[in-house]
Amino acid sequence: MTWNSHRNRGEILRAVIAAADARVDGLLPLDVEGATTAFHDELDLLGALQLRWHTRLSGRIERELVHQPMALEDAVVAAWRGTADEMPGVRAVLDHYRAEPRDEVMAAALRKASAKEHHLLAVMAGQAGTHATAAAARAGARIEARARAGWRPGASLEPAVAHRSAGLLGRLRAALAA
Template sequence: MTWTAFHRRGETLRAVIAAADARLDGHLPMDVDGVPETFGDELTLLGALSLRWHTRLAGRIERELMHQPLDIEQAVVTAWQLTAEDLPGIRAVIDRHRAEPLDAAMADAMAKAAAKERILLAVMAGQVSARDDAAVRVGEQIENAARASYRPVRRIPAPRHASGFLDRIRAALAA
C-alpha cells in the first residue's frame, strides 16, 4: 500500500465513522465518498470498523485498569461502556451485523470477532487465563453486564475552543 493510499484509506475510514456516528442506524455507510474504491465491499469495511473498535477497546481497558486496579471486572465494564460512548456508530454497525450478517462469510467473521472481543474482556477482567470456549462465555457475561448499565446518548459535537498551547498562541496572535 502506498503512502497516498494509506492516508486516503484513513481519511475515508474517518468519514465512515463520522457518518455512522451521525446515523446510529447500524447500516454500513457504503455511500460515503471513497468507500467503494478504498474498501471494495461490505465485509472489508466492516473488518476495518471492527479493528478500530477492538484496538480502541483494548487501549481503553489498559487505561481503566490503571485507574481502577482493585476492581478489575468493573474497570473492564467501564472501558467497554466508554468505548461504546466514543464509537457509538461503530458499535451500532457491529451489533447490527452480528445480528443480521449479509452473508455466510460475514456471519463467520462476526462470530470470530465477537469471540475474540469476549476473550479479551474475560482475560483482562482476570476471570480466565485460557483462550477457550469458557473464556468466550465469561466474556459474554461481562459484555452483557456492560450493556445492562449502558445508556447510549446522541452526542452533540462540542464547539472547538482554544485549549492547547498552540491554540492559545494562535488566539493571541489573532487578537
C-alpha cells in the same frame, strides 16, 4: 498498497466512522465518498470498523485499569461503555451485522471477532488466561452483557466533551484535583 492509498483509506475510514456515529442507524455508510473504492466490499469495511473498535476498546481498557486496578471487571465494563459512547455508530453497525449478516462468510467473521472480543474482556477482567477457552468465552460474553445492561447511549458523552473543551489549563486542574 502504497503509502498514499493507505493514508487515503485511513481518511475515508475516519469519514465512515463519523458518518456512522452521526447516523447511529446500524447500517454501513457506503455512501461516504471513496468508501466503495477504498474498501473491496462490505466485509472489508466492516472488518476495518471492527478493528478500530477493538483497538479503541483495548486502549480504553488499559486506561481504566490504571484508575481501577483492584476492580478489574468494573474497569473492563466501564471501558466497554466508554468506548461505546465514543463510537456509538460503529457499535450500532457491528451489532446490526452481527444480528443480520449478509452471508455466511460475514457471519463467520463476526462470530470470530466477537469471540476474540469476549476473550479480551475475560483476560483483562482477570477471569481467563491467555488461551481462548469456552469458559473464557462465557466469561467475556457475561462481561459484555453486563456492560450493555448498564449502558445508556450518550450518558457519559457530556462530561467527556466538557473535559475536552476545557483546554490545557482546565485539564491540568482536573488532573491535579484527582
